Amino acid sequence: MAISIFAFGGITTLGLALLVIAFTGYAIRQVFFHPLSDIPGPFLAKLTRWWQAYEVFSGAAEVTERALHEKYGYLVRVAPNQVSISDPEAIKLIYGPNSRFAKTDMYAAWKHGYDNMFTYRDEKEHAKHRRAVGNAYAMSNVLDSEQYIDQCSNLFLQRLGEMAQAGQTVDLGHWLQMYAFDVVTELFYGKAFGLMDARQDFGWFDLLEGVVQAVAIMGMIPYVVSFYHMPLWQKIFPKVKEANDKQMKMITVAQERVAERLNSKANRRDMMEKFIERHRESPQDMTVQWIEMEAVVALFAGSDTTAAALRSMFYYLLKNPSTYETLQKEIDNLDAQRELSPRISFAESNKMPYLLAVCKEAMRLHPSVGLGLPRYVPEGGREICGRFFPEGTRVAINAWVVHLDEGIFGRDPKAFRPERWFEGDPKIMDRYMFQFGSGSRTCTGKNIAILQLQKVVPEILRHFDITLSEPAKSWKTINHFFVKQEGLNVMLKARTYKA
Numbered sequence: 001m002a003i004s005i006f007a008f009g010g011i012t013t014l015g016l017a018l019l020v021i022a023f024t025g026y027a028i029r030q031v032f033f034h035p036l037s038d039i040p041g042p043f044l045a046k047l048t049r050w051w052q053a054y055e056v057f058s059g060a061a062e063v064t065e066r067a068l069h070e071k072y073g074y075l076v077r078v079a080p081n082q083v084s085i086s087d088p089e090a091i092k093l094i095y096g097p098n099s100r101f102a103k104t105d106m107y108a109a110w111k112h113g114y115d116n117m118f119t120y121r122d123e124k125e126h127a128k129h130r131r132a133v134g135n136a137y138a139m140s141n142v143l144d145s146e147q148y149i150d151q152c153s154n155l156f157l158q159r160l161g162e163m164a165q166a167g168q169t170v171d172l173g174h175w176l177q178m179y180a181f182d183v184v185t186e187l188f189y190g191k192a193f194g195l196m197d198a199r200q201d202f203g204w205f206d207l208l209e210g211v212v213q214a215v216a217i218m219g220m221i222p223y224v225v226s227f228y229h230m231p232l233w234q235k236i237f238p239k240v241k242e243a244n245d246k247q248m249k250m251i252t253v254a255q256e257r258v259a260e261r262l263n264s265k266a267n268r269r270d271m272m273e274k275f276i277e278r279h280r281e282s283p284q285d286m287t288v289q290w291i292e293m294e295a296v297v298a299l300f301a302g303s304d305t306t307a308a309a310l311r312s313m314f315y316y317l318l319k320n321p322s323t324y325e326t327l328q329k330e331i332d333n334l335d336a337q338r339e340l341s342p343r344i345s346f347a348e349s350n351k352m353p354y355l356l357a358v359c360k361e362a363m364r365l366h367p368s369v370g371l372g373l374p375r376y377v378p379e380g381g382r383e384i385c386g387r388f389f390p391e392g393t394r395v396a397i398n399a400w401v402v403h404l405d406e407g408i409f410g411r412d413p414k415a416f417r418p419e420r421w422f423e424g425d426p427k428i429m430d431r432y433m434f435q436f437g438s439g440s441r442t443c444t445g446k447n448i449a450i451l452q453l454q455k456v457v458p459e460i461l462r463h464f465d466i467t468l469s470e471p472a473k474s475w476k477t478i479n480h481f482f483v484k485q486e487g488l489n490v491m492l493k494a495r496t497y498k499a
């Protein structure tokens, strides 16, 4: 008996020793002999992708990335085979047209059952689908939806008016999200989900947050994605099952709404109708499943992002009263000259240069997406920042880092100064803005987002005087791919504006 215990103990010790040797060998290779070993970065990041997963879990990955680039410069190794790049010149090289840098395995985590526009990794498949829907997202077509956005704005203003009259503190951040959610569902699901109407989110925000958080973390360690759908794994980790069920619920709702529209004679010009028109013309280019997927991805990619941008605009204006005043004057002057319709149109908003500058400056300082957008270096490798990167290396640029480049955005890059857009050459700054990504994978919904930002912000400022309920307090942000903000609580006072 004593001998067998000894033998067992011996084997265990030997096993442990082998493990330690293997790990040490691996660590030495990763740190000193890996093709990326000359690139600085956190020690753990050189060994495992779990470092990045933990960063995403912690909810402040953009803060860490900014600090790392401040310390190390343009190149930071953030995973064994991934480099974060902060050189603005690298944007065109990596994401530009015909760059051939494909999306990485991170995006596999975002796919549920079948691919959607966001998750495609095969560039040819992506291009085929993007061609099929591209026209619907052109501004000229998106403007057909302006009337539905106005309907949502009417209800939003009514609700804000009620809260102003009651003298209550308004969680404007929450309301802006309900607004963005209602707009996206109005356009892509044929009818708003009615959050503003009911004055509640029906649990949708928790649902989205749960899924996005799980998926964003898994995206950093994509080999766990296959577990995500396994019943045993879901039993062990009930949260995984919950996220999976939530994702299924979103797909089911999309399927129901698309089926409803296909069987109805609705006379609408919304986004869903544009896809249905295309389906009727050419069912093989625009299948029913694709219409459903456009709706699902719009909800995922279009509501949190737009809400974050709207919150940023209000927050920075309120924290910088002189900018608020300048914008309000711009709106009031146009109003006094009777240049504005009862609901400010997109065309009218384009006559407000300061508004456009506020829009860009808010998204420069607080991009809605808070992680780098990873791509594989294509066949043959590429030179970036004067260094050769072998094929298959993951490289990523994070808007939160690149938007602080002083060479491009001028002095005080961390300050909210819409005025910077009137100094120097705004075209150059525009070229390096990365809040919507860039190139062939740039945001499809960009025009829908811009339409909302440019219309609803001046409309609210026209109707209400807004003050922060606790002016000395800062908001809290949490980054699980989308950088959401909490604590935009305000007091509203109706202005004398009459439509």
Ligand code: HEM
Residues within 6 Å of the ligand: 117, 118, 119, 130, 184, 297, 298, 299, 301, 302, 303, 305, 306, 309, 367, 368, 369, 373, 434, 435, 436, 437, 438, 440, 441, 442, 443, 444, 445, 446, 448, 449
């Ligand atoms: C202010 C609002 C928005 C911001 C800041 C934003 C940001 C982004 C970014 C950074 C990407 C690139 C992701 C990548 O390369 O991995 C992206 C892609 C995408 N966005 Fe948006 N987005 C916004 C609104 C919307 C809206 C309203 C929709 C749809 C209704 C939408 C749908 C999409 C889709 C489908 C993609 C994938 C495009 C492709 O790969 O071809 N987004 N967005």
